[in-house]
Amino acid sequence: MRLSRPTDLDIGRHLLREEGEVIVDVVHHHWAAYTLSLLESALAVLMLGATSVVPVQLSTVPFVLALGLFAHAAWGAARERKDRFVITNMRVFRVHGVLSQTLATMPLHRILDITVVKPLHGRILGFGHFVFESAAQEQGLRDIRYVGRPDQRDLAIQRVVQRSGLRGPRRVN
Structure with missing residues (x-):
């Protein structure tokens, strides 16, 4: 068993290990959030x-x-330290909260669109914000702020969605 510091979140306990869920990326806030x-x-x-x-x-x-x-x-x-955005092979979820904890989950098949917003200072410092659109009107995963390396993380999500077969077969020209 791994001992963790009080400021670390145990992301593994939220995984569906029996179903084969594995972590693709854990996104911490960019230093600019502090x-x-x-x-x-x-x-x-x-x-x-x-x-x-x-x-x-x-x-x-x-x-x-x-x-x-x-x-x-x-x-x-x-508050910033305890906010994590996790990408797995089955879903994306966000765990946040200092004294009480909130878990917001969205299966990959519910993600309709991801908008990456990079303000000028975010482009200079290397962060952006994600805006998720899904079939639901409002959900706890709509805005993920201060994401470091947002383009690479967006591509990671797109790769996971593509590999899961949710967007149809890949076309080879």
């Missing part, structure tokens, strides 16, 4: 430095604000 938490932490450090500049009677105000910012930054980083 920039807000990093900026909040830097601001909290500056506020801690401000406690030495303000009068002693007021020094608790920036100290408490800094602690609040640190807590918010830690929560944001934990």
Whole structure:
């Protein structure tokens, strides 16, 4: 049995191993998803430095604000860290949540369209966002944000769908 850190998610327990399901790719958030938490932490450090500049009677105000910012930054980083998008040979699913956990699953045959959105800063930094369209109106897998190497991951999903035979036979010209 493998020991895992508290911040790791046990993706394997969500697999249908008896049915032959195997992981093709586990997508973690791109580092750019953590920039807000990093900026909040830097601001909290500056506020801690401000406690030495303000009068002693007021020094608790920036100290408490800094602690609040640190807590918010830690929560944001934990939320991003606990968000995983998994591609298997049978389905795609997303597991996310810090204290409670949500699992959203979509079988490969339900995926009608995948849109890869790469904003300018995403193209520069190497990330994009996936938008899944399926027969259902709304599902928990519609938007997957901050996907590193989005073109390669899109091709991986397309390959799995093609190999599963869900889109008809391959044409050879």
